[in-house]
Amino acid sequence: MDKESVRIEFTVNNKEVALDIPADATALHVLREMLSLTGTKEGCGIGECGACTIVVDGKAVNSCLMLGAQLDGRMVTTVEGLATESGLHPLQEKFMEGHAVQCGFCTPGLLMSSHALLEEKENPTRAEIEKAIAGNICRCTGYQQVITSIETAVSERLDGENR
């Protein structure tokens, strides 16, 4: 191993991985090109569009602005980690039912931003939802269907808990 490569070990979607990466590789590059997790998208590459959003230790971050080396020791969730064997994640279902997806390029990022919010807050307000996805740009659907779909996911989860 030469000095320009870095050994990292982390958990991605509940699986432990260990690999050698170039020192200057972004987390986005490591996920997409080295681990073939291509659900995470690259839009702008400079933190402005949110297409590359992943969840690291419970927080939404732009994987294009993170060094791959900084993933070492972390718990990472990508869009591939949302669905389980029993089916899609409720957010994914509500996005489909609520017509929150057109071309779908922004969708993984929007799902990860809203997933982080729902893990942190039981019952976020509409304003909190808007704030959480303000760093995710969608060029086709617009934001109303997205916000409504997230609200539906929240209220169904609350209903489920109260039953």
Next chain:
Amino acid sequence: MSKIAYIKPDSVGDAIEILADKGSSAAIIAGGTDVMVDLRSGEITPEYLVDISRLEELKGIRMENDELVIGAGVTLSEIYNSDLLAEYAPALKKSAYNFASAQIRNIATIGGNVAHCSPCGDTIPPLVIHEAEVLLSGKDGQKRIPIEQVATGPYRSFLEPHELITAFVLKPRKAAFADFKKIGRRKDLAISRLSMAVMIDKSDDGTISFMRFSLGACTPTPHRMIPVEEFMVGKKPTEKLLFEGGRLLAESMIEITGRRPSIIYKEPAVQGLFVRMLHPVVN
């Protein structure tokens, strides 16, 4: 293969040694939200990236001997969620609210914001009104310098390559009124074109008894506007006074920047934002 080597020091002391050894061929990376963009564009071409993002010594917000200490590694999200800052440095907390996006606030640090020396760093005007001092650690030991001395010009820093910001020390104040406002090109993810932070207390008779005011983004480096503070203190805040204060502020800005073409936009914008921000204190 990469031309850059990655180094993760275990302590501040360790980081300083590495930085002193590598000199200007090393770049510090904290949240990376400026560094990663500059690497990608070729703006910076370091041989070594020294990752300080996990140094516990740089974390935490605490009160120490009546001073408010904020670690350089504190993120903008942590600033926004801090109860201590809500009480003792509310304008700083407000500056975190419209800072970039949730994703960026979760990793971007206050140390990186200040060290980048961008005139538009949103945390700087609030730090200025709290007369913040910057704690530096370097191979010659520790130093404490006023926040206004960190930037010697746009993107030009007073720091030596072997120096690290470890913390900011603020004068805490529960002011009756405190705010931060910025104007950007759009609502979200907007880089400030103009920003300001203020704290005001009033006496029982309604006159302004204490004021701290700082302007950001539209001057090459941040400035506490002492002539504006002096003009306002001791007077009753009326709408007329705010307009006069705003005019004085615009004039003081022009004194610093000279008459540039953008002044046609900035002069009324500075005055307008000042009046709007301070309006809640009108008797």
